[in-house]
Amino acid sequence: MVKSNRLFLTLATAVVSVGLVLGLSNGGAQADGTLRIAMTAADVPTTTGMPNNGYEGMRFLGYPIFEGLVLWDLSSADKLADIRPGLAESWSQSKSDPTKWTFNLRKGVKFHDGSDFNADAAIWNLQRFYNTKSPQFEAQGSAITRARNPNVKTWRKIDDYTLEITTDRPLSYFPHLLVYMLYASPTQFEKVGGTWAEYAKAPAGTGPFKLTNFKPRISVTLERNDGYWDKNRIAKVDKMILYPMPEATTRLAALRSGQVDWIEVPPPDAIPSLKAAGYDIVTNSYPHAWPWVMNIKKAASPFRDKRVRVAANYCIDREGMVQLLNGVAEPSVGFFKKKSPLFGNPKEAYTFDPEKAKALLKQAGYGPGKPVKAKIMISTSGSGQMLPLPMNEFLQQTLAKCGFEIQFEVVEWGTMLVAFRNDPSGPPALGSDAMNISLVTSDISQMARWFWSGNSAPKGSNWGNWQTEEWDRLLGEIQVSTDPATIRKKVSRLNEIVVDEAPWLWIVHDLNPRAMSKKVKGFVSAQSWFQDFTRVRME
Amino acid sequence: MWLFVLRRILYAVPILLGVSVIVFGLVQLSPGDVVDILIPPEAPKEVADALRARFGLDKPVYMQYLIWLGHLLQGDLGISIFTSQPVVVDLSSALSNTFKLAIPAALLGMTLGVTLGTLAAFFHGSWLDKLFSATAIAGVSLPHYWVGIVLVALFAVIWNVLPAQGMGPEGFPSTWEQIKHLILPVVTLSLIPMGVISRLVRASVLEIITREFGSLRPCTPRVSSIVASYCTL
Structure with a gap:
């Protein structure tokens, strides 16, 4: 009896050891070309095109998928990021009435569902935010947009690719505010049955990444949009998987165990040991x-x-x-x-x-x-x-x-x-x-x-x-x-x-520290709350 | 019998109502509300109030509760303000994850508890007994959250063989990718039941085998196999 128990214990120990030694490897489970990031948010930010969770939400579930008439220029690490043309190629402020702004919309831009971005789509989105009676009114997205863009008064389609927006007062920096208004696809909204709850599962914007898998509280997967309008900014990675991890130590453990390649805001105390272990700590000035x-x-x-x-x-x-x-x-x-x-x-x-x-x-x-x-x-x-x-x-x-x-x-x-x-x-x-x-x-x-x-x-x-x-x-x-x-x-x-x-x-x-594995290459830390993920590649 | 079941169900109604009032009250006690989290800090009060009115959060607390209760009685748990998904969907997904974790943890805790407790009883007084008893006491005494951190530090960070967090791909855990996410949390959660059961089983088995008619000594290969089976049970 004693012998058989010993035999059992020895066998059990051997099985466990072999299992571990055989490399029940945790790292490298993802194919190359997948960038895995741990965010600090407690949940996946909302995916309908006006994400919650503040500017971190905009950084990960905003600009990669959706775009505004005006966008941030995130190409340089050396100067404070400024705005650049986005879905509008150019804009002008009326000399006679400085509350009137004319936007020349970019032609050839398609939403991820294949439909065109044009003045009708832009107006549909303005109604989504500012017209509480429109069928596409989105309460939460509207509150976020109106908080950042309180001055939009009226809008008008001049032709298919020209849009006029009037503000309630002259506002020379209006384009700096428009960067916080992102455009979603009206066609996709209809396709999913005309509700934002369904749209959240399969949204369509015009950005360099498409959302392909949304698991509330767990993760969200973005895939490269090969049909993106700006050919210089086609993403280099195939996929980007974003995980909400509000605990700094959990993010740290996830990075060090190889579960993610990049974490936002490592705990300051852990920075020396991360550096010693060969991780890159990226910091830069930002506003x-x-x-x-x-x-x-x-x-x-x-x-x-x-x-x-x-x-x-x-x-x-x-x-x-x-x-x-x-x-x-x-x-x-x-x-x-x-x-x-x-x-x-x-x-x-x-x-x-x-x-x-x-x-x-x-x-x-x-x-x-x-x-x-x-x-x-x-x-x-x-x-x-x-x-x-x-x-x-x-x-x-x-x-x-x-x-x-x-x-x-x-x-x-x-x-x-x-x-x-x-x-x-x-x-x-x-x-x-x-x-x-x-x-x-x-x-x-x-x-x-x-x-x-x-x-x-x-x-x-x-x-x-x-x-x-x-x-x-x-x-x-x-x-x-x-x-x-x-x-x-x-x-x-x-x-x-x-x-x-x-x-x-x-x-x-x-200085917004980020820690990333050596596999992450090509990241330019813009002086901004937002970042351009299209240049990042995995080695 | 049916009357008994019916009575128990009826008793449950006021209890559930009481629990719902307490939970609802606790949510109200926490500072701020859901709107403060949904919209950016720079959102002016007017925008926050408009959203609050849209969600019905401007109504008196008792009205909010009654509206919720009214919908609940019609089987409607509503749409989550956070995820924009039906609450039933959110709940069922959380519930299935709970089962994925709780059932293996309970099974492991029970199996280990019975095994270690039985072995400890059979070898009582020996070093094995001391080892298993110490394991049981450690299982009950060590706080979960500490054990979890240590296991993550060892298996995820240092040895890099198991994930530090997360639950892997969705669905019934059948692939290694899914199972490896379960190992550390299941082991951590199984420690307390393992310790409790182990100590109970050890005491019970010890009580039986130390009786005159069922001590371990006679149950050696010298006695019949029937007695041996009885002894080990």
């Missing part, structure tokens, strides 16, 4: 800011005083913060990056200068025995929030050296979003004097969103309700201007003002 948005509206907020705001900006150890993050961030001293031609020449050049900060606080009536007391709303996590808890604790320590006594109101990401959309002096703000929320800094359209008094919360996204007469006046002039040189000059003046007035505590810009 992201991780600030504290100061509450100017709350009557008792210490940040109503410009001197306190400027003092705080002189009391930030930005280099120390970058070290804390293992180099995956860069110091921020303004809305645009310091090296950008739009940065201008502000009076304030922020460094870590506690003495200067103390002097400013003294002028403002603070000093030893009378610290600046402020409560900051921070989130535990959230889209683009980096590592909010250790980063804010670091700020709390450095600010204490200058006489700031910072307290935190730690909330869930959802609570922060609710507060961000509401009056900063109302209950959702929980009495906060500032909010730590990461925001987009790509161009003037975003700048207007965060700083223009016409967008003050709760109406818009200028949460702190900061306002100066000069800034508003200049923005008004930019909106009606048609001269690019004048616009550039005035935009850089706007940056100078927000640096000197310090409505935000300028802390860091994220």
Whole structure:
């Protein structure tokens, strides 16, 4: 009996060992030409053409499959990505009525279902977003589009390939907003029975990839669109499989086990070991800011005083913060990056200068025995929030050296979003004097969103309700201007003002780290929230 | 008998209603709502409110609950706001995945538990008994989430023989590609039942075999095969 048990145990051990040794290999299960990416999203972003999950959704389930009249130029890693013609070959703003824009649509563009993109298809999509009574109205896609494009008023087909869109006010940067409006196929919508639920399973756009397999919560498979209109941007990989993996450690394990070739945002602590193990860590500057948005509206907020705001900006150890993050961030001293031609020449050049900060606080009536007391709303996590808890604790320590006594109101990401959309002096703000929320800094359209008094919360996204007469006046002039040189000059003046007035505590810009295996070649990390996957190849 | 079954079913109705009220209430307690997640942070309040009204989230909470209950009584679970798919489809896919994981984990836990417990009892006092008992205690004591991480670190990251996450291709797990995704989670989930069952079986078997008439000693090849079978059972 004892012998037979021993025999059984020996045999069992042998079987297991042989199984493992025979290479129940996990890596290499995918054929070459398949790029597998782990996203940070908790679920596959919506697939109907206006993805949720913020700009990560747009990055993976937006631009690869669907396109707008205007697109991002993601070809260069060396300069801030700007816009380029997309489904419209060109556009012009009417001189007599600057609210009218004419778009010359690109001919020969086909949706993935084989139907033509033309003015009718474009108008069908405009109705999908802006006409609640149209049969193709898509509630969620509409909300996302209207959030980013609130100024579209009317539209008109001039001929099959010419479209006119009118805005509710002159808006020189309207094309920068149109990049966030993506076009889906009307024919495919009819083919699947005229519901967005069915369309989500088999969508059709005009982009360089086609969606071929959608498994909610698990993965989505995109395949190369060989009939893509831009022959220079036919994808090099056959397939791209995207997995939602919200846990950073899970993404890390998936990469290191060979289950995926590329992960978004590896945990900063893991970067040295990933490098040592031969993985590529790709980072680049992109238009992201991780600030504290100061509450100017709350009557008792210490940040109503410009001197306190400027003092705080002189009391930030930005280099120390970058070290804390293992180099995956860069110091921020303004809305645009310091090296950008739009940065201008502000009076304030922020460094870590506690003495200067103390002097400013003294002028403002603070000093030893009378610290600046402020409560900051921070989130535990959230889209683009980096590592909010250790980063804010670091700020709390450095600010204490200058006489700031910072307290935190730690909330869930959802609570922060609710507060961000509401009056900063109302209950959702929980009495906060500032909010730590990461925001987009790509161009003037975003700048207007965060700083223009016409967008003050709760109406818009200028949460702190900061306002100066000069800034508003200049923005008004930019909106009606048609001269690019004048616009550039005035935009850089706007940056100078927000640096000197310090409505935000300028802390860091994220460098958006990605980790990928050596098999991934040809990726150009554009200075953008979005990336071009067509150049990537697998070796 | 039928009356008993009917009564049990009727008892279940208020329990299910209570559970649904609690679950509904818990969802309401969490900060923000689904609209805050669906639309971008920069969406103005007006857009968020319009979407909220469209989904009926602007109605009082009790109205939302009653509307949901009304539809449920007609067999309609509605369309998921997140996935835009019918909730029944989402649920059934999640349920089938649960079975794929739970059934093998229960079977493995039970098989290992009975086997180890029986062996430990037969060899009680020996090093094998100590080994199996220690395994059982470890199975019950070690937290799942820690064991899972260690298994992933060993089998996925270091040895690279099993996937770190995911469930592989859909469908009944019949191919290696599907089965290998099940191994680590199934092993992790089977540890607790394995430990509990193993200790119970060891105690029960030990109780039987240490009785006067059924000790292990007489059940050697010297006695008849019938007695031997009885002893091992």
